[in-house]
Amino acid sequence: MSRSIVLVLAWCVALAGRLGAQVVRGEVVDSGTARPVVGVIVILLDDHGVRRAGALTDDAGRFAVRAPAPGRYTLRLDRIGYASSTSPPLALGAGETVARRLTASAIPISLAALTVRGDDRCRVRPGEGERSFALWREARKVLEAANLSAESGRVEARVRRYVRLLDPYTLAVRHEESAVTVARGERPFVAARSPEELARDGYARRDERYTTYYAPDAEVLLSDPFAATHCFRALPPDDDHRGLVGLAFEPARKRKLPDVKGVLWLDARTGALTRMEFRHTNLFPQVPPSKYGGELDFARLPSGAWIVRRWWLRFPLFTGSAQAERPEGDMRELGIGKLPYSGFREEGGEVLTSRVTAAADSLR
Numbered sequence: 001m002s003r004s005i006v007l008v009l010a011w012c013v014a015l016a017g018r019l020g021a022q023v024v025r026g027e028v029v030d031s032g033t034a035r036p037v038v039g040v041i042v043i044l045l046d047d048h049g050v051r052r053a054g055a056l057t058d059d060a061g062r063f064a065v066r067a068p069a070p071g072r073y074t075l076r077l078d079r080i081g082y083a084s085s086t087s088p089p090l091a092l093g094a095g096e097t098v099a100r101r102l103t104a105s106a107i108p109i110s111l112a113a114l115t116v117r118g119d120d121r122c123r124v125r126p127g128e129g130e131r132s133f134a135l136w137r138e139a140r141k142v143l144e145a146a147n148l149s150a151e152s153g154r155v156e157a158r159v160r161r162y163v164r165l166l167d168p169y170t171l172a173v174r175h176e177e178s179a180v181t182v183a184r185g186e187r188p189f190v191a192a193r194s195p196e197e198l199a200r201d202g203y204a205r206r207d208e209r210y211t212t213y214y215a216p217d218a219e220v221l222l223s224d225p226f227a228a229t230h231c232f233r234a235l236p237p238d239d240d241h242r243g244l245v246g247l248a249f250e251p252a253r254k255r256k257l258p259d260v261k262g263v264l265w266l267d268a269r270t271g272a273l274t275r276m277e278f279r280h281t282n283l284f285p286q287v288p289p290s291k292y293g294g295e296l297d298f299a300r301l302p303s304g305a306w307i308v309r310r311w312w313l314r315f316p317l318f319t320g321s322a323q324a325e326r327p328e329g330d331m332r333e334l335g336i337g338k339l340p341y342s343g344f345r346e347e348g349g350e351v352l353t354s355r356v357t358a359a360a361d362s363l364r
Contacts, residue, residue: 022067022092026099028057028077031085032106036061039304040104041078041144046071056148058356059303070094075102080141081271083107109138111245111268122231124252131234135247139264142273142298142306143218146187149305154356156184157307161349166314168343171291184357189296189311189349191216195223202257204283213280213315215294216260218308221276229255241265244274251281258283262293273298280315286340287316303356312348316341 028040042063044053052073053065067073075087083105090098111134123132149155162178191198193214203214220226235246245268250261262278279293292314299309318341 021095021097022070023064023097024067024073024075024090024092024100025062025064025097026101027061028063028102028104029061030106031103037079037104038302039080039145039300039306041080041141041148042102043076043078043144045074045076047073054144054148056145056152056304067092070096075100077102077104078141078144079104080138080145081109083109109134109271111135111138111266111271122233122248122250122252124228124231132232132247135234135245135264135266136232138266138271139247139273140222141271143222145300145304145306146218146298146308147222149301149307150187152305153184154303155301155305155307155354156182156357157354158182158352159349160352162347164346164348165317166344166346168316168339168341171344174343180352187217187308189215189217189308191220195220195225199225199229202255202282203260203280204258213313215278215296215313216276217296221264228252229259235263237268243268256282272300284316291344292316299351301354301356305356307351307354310348310350312346314344314346317343317345 024044028037028042029035030037036057038057038059038061040057040061040063042055042057042065043051044065044067046052052068055063055065057063065075070093072089072091074089077085077087085103085105087100087102090100092098123130158180159182160178160180162176164173165175166172167174191214193201198214198216198220203216205212205214216226229252230249231252232247232249235248237244237246244265247264247266248262249264251257251259259281260278261281262276264273265275265277266273274297276296276298277293278295279289284292294313295311296308297310298306300306
């Protein structure tokens, strides 16, 4: 290859880098008070309404999003507990940075006023105006915020992870191993497989010795494959979930693959997603459902970022399986009784401390 061709290629690469740096930055203020709003989800939509990028406003209401290419875009503002709003269209030229001062809606959404019947039908991709859609729309905001918080690399967390072996009858902890690590820009809890793989293969994978179980994280719950393979229905609170409103999900069309069912619990007053409870289906017919499954707790940081604050996943260890005989490392085998399973393995963790290490408008 001649030197002139090499120079041309190098110039093209540098030009491509500059052309890919279209940025919208600015601040979001409350429509009623004109004060900066923390933790607003700013979504960049193309001409077809397709999401192209997103960001969270920081403690000064600032944001920055990078567009993948020049073009016309709009910005949707999703504020947890409030109605969403959309900016006027804007044009972005190649390598251009534009600034916008946007106004977030101050119209509150009251989930407490939502009438939930116990006989609401489970629907795949609930439509506009239905009870389940109203709940799903609010739950998505926290899931989107948790994803953006992780992707930004701004959150540094000190995380304790553990593995426990539990008594088959009482669920008392018989043995535990734990470790504390510091992670930045990472999701403390991840599904370990893509939404497409989970929809295609299910939420458990067996080989000759082990069975690996998977749980849905924020990315999975937000995905089209999850929405296409699960149905949703609104759920009234029970004695264990006072002040909350539930959005139940379960496998659609009686899928035969190992799957998950559960409930997303939202604060009826603020509209914020607080917890997801779930368990696997088509896996453990001989095990009481109350003894296995998992939970994820969501929490908002003062900066407006959202994290999975605490999580656990519990599954049975069956008599004679490789996992029951040698669960992992130096863990001892639980005593085998009359039950078809010898105990339970619980994997989980919690965020001990966290902090935000950079401003939201630091995109270059």
